[in-house]
Amino acid sequence: MFKWIAGLFSRDVGIDLGTANIVVYVQGRGIVLSEPSAVAIKHTGRKGKEEVIAVGASAKAMVGKTPAGVVTVRPLQHGVIADFDMTEAMIGHFMTAATGRRHILAHPRVVICVPACVTEVERRAVIDATLGAGAREAYVIDEPIAAAMGAGLPIHEPRGNMVVDIGGGTSEVAVLSLGGIVVSKSLRSAGDEIDAAIVNMLRQNYTLCIGDVTAEEIKINIGTAMPLAEPLVMEVKGRDLMDGLPKAVRISSEEVREALNPITLRIEEMVKDALEQTPPELARDIVDQGMVLTGGGALLRGMGERLRRTLNVPVITAEQPLFSVALGVGRVLDELDAMKKILIAVDKGVQ
Secondary structure, three states: OHHHHHHOOOOOEEEEEOOOEEEEEEOOOEEEEEEEOOEEEEEOOOOOOEEEEEEOHHHHOOOOOOOOOEEEEOOEEOOEEOOHHHHHHHHHHHHHHHHOOOOOOOOOEEEEEEOOOOOHHHHHHHHHHHHHOOOOEEEEEEHHHHHHHHOOOOOOOOOOEEEEEEOOOOEEEEEEEOOEEEEEEEEOOOHHHHHHHHHHHHHHHHOEEOOHHHHHHHHHHHOEOOOOOOOOEEEEEEEEOOOOOEEEEEEEHHHHHHHHHHHHHHHHHHHHHHHHOOOHHHHHHHHHHOEEEEOHHHHOEOHHHHHHHHHOOOEEEOOOHHHHHHHHHHHHHHOOOOOHHHOOHHHOEEO
């Protein structure tokens, strides 16, 4: 009863629970924070007891630099919860940061996104973690639906809308019509696998060992899915695997593109499979208006152009690809009571 009364004085919250980043939307305020999905913990010496010492950007800054007894973990892997306790702590931290109040005083309703490919058990785990973090009510929505709404697609109309969401842990494609998913495909290959491919390329070609943070910088600075008129070059520093000493090499965007090619091919095949299963009338709509590209992968140079050439379908990159899902959740929050039909009713929780 107290939690219900306290909730009357709180704003509804939407969370894009990504493998790489968490984006929080607060009703009436918009997107209030976007931080890495990372938690730094310190082992206390007591069995099963760990102390959270940093969350988000401050935790990511510690990756590969922690002393003995301190580790940095990513509680989400491939879009699903890998560490329940750390996920609950992370959600609670970001809810507190977003609302600016202690949860004992504010218990908001929360809408949280999950990949369309997750199982019922995985959805339930997200609900339980959100309720455990202090939410009064928790609802889940499929990420492709939220991404399409955030990109401004008219998903409630009787016509085909296609969205390709390339995130940190999963890549998804969905064809939507009349407010629901008609066809969807998921691939647990995305931004994280791109980083791993860059790490492996440098290890094999230059016997250079680098960390995930450096790999992400390479992806952002010179990563590309298409050949460039003028290749980009970047100096990369790490540890030589032969003698263990520091080492610096210069690599080009062409080398990075070749390393990423197997991953981009799998994404292409995923979208092809979805198009092959799309009903003809909806496929006609997609040819007319194109597909929308969202997620961090949409920022990879040439990704939209590569999909356009391969699939012969217009490709439009969302105006804010990193925030499309969170903006879509915001639209749900604005009319939460009326839009509960697009949420998964059996997965909502009330505490």
